[in-house]
Amino acid sequence: MTNGTLTSRPVEDADIPILCGFPASLDELSFMFPNAAFPLTAEVLRNAITEREDSTVVCIDDAVAGFANFYGCATGESCSIGNVIVDPAQRGKGVARFLIGTMINIAAEKHRAKRVKLVCFNSNVGGLLLYTKLGFKPYAIEGRVDPQGARVAIIRMALSIDGKTADPGFAEGKSGN
Ligand SMILES: CC(C)(COP(=O)(O)OP(=O)(O)OC[C@H]1O[C@@H](n2cnc3c(N)ncnc32)[C@H](O)[C@@H]1OP(=O)(O)O)[C@@H](O)C(=O)NCCC(=O)NCCS
DSSP: OOSSOEEEEEOOGGGHHHHHTOOOSHHHHHHHSTTOOSSOOHHHHHHHHHHSEEEEEEEETTEEEEEEEEEEEETTTEEEEEEEEEOGGGTTSSHHHHHHHHHHHHHHHTTOOSEEEEEEETTOHHHHHHHHHTTOEEEEEEEEEOTTSOEEEEEEEEEEOTTOOOOTTTTTTSOOO
C-alpha cells in the first residue's frame, strides 16, 4: 500500500502528457491501448478520452498515478473498463485496486450497471491476477493477431455488481466485491 493519500477525479488536459509517459514499453502500451503506436501520443489519448466515457485519474497526494475509462456503457446493464495504466514508479502500491474500485463505483452510481466488464491479453499476467484478485471472472477467450502477426488470446472478464458500489474495504484490499 502507498503511504500517500489516494484520490480520484476526472482527467484534465494537463494530465495527458504525464499519462502518455506511463506505458513503459510497446507491450505495456498494447495492454493499455491495443494497436496504438509506441510511444503513446497526446493526440491518440485525447481522441480516446473524447470517444470514451468517465476518463478518470487516481492521484497519490496530488501526483497523477493511474488512469482508466469506460467504453460501451449501457445504462442499467454494463460498462467496460479500458485504457488502464499505472505509473511504473507507483506499481505494487494498490493504485490499480483503488482505480478499479473507483470505476466500479462510477458504473454503479452513474450508469446503474449490473456488470463491469473488461478484456485482458493472455500475456498480461499482472492484469489477469489483478482482476482475479478483485473478483472478476473469465467468461470467454477469443483469438486475435497482434501487430507483429503473432496469434494471441484475449480473455473477457466480468464482475457482477448489481448496481452496488465497491464496499469500503475494496480499495484497501480488505475484501473483494
Ligand atoms: C496491471 C497494473 C494496472 C497493476 O497496477 P498496480 O497499481 O501495480 O496494481 P496494485 O498494486 O493495485 O495490485 C493489486 C493486486 O493485483 C495483482 N497484481 C498487480 N500487478 C501484478 C503483477 N505485476 N504481478 C502479479 N500480480 C499483480 C496482485 O494480486 C495485487 O495484490 P497484492 O499486491 O496484494 O498481491 C500495472 O502493472 C500496469 O499499469 N500495467 C501495464 C498496463 C496494463 O497491463 N493495464 C491493464 C490492461 S487489462
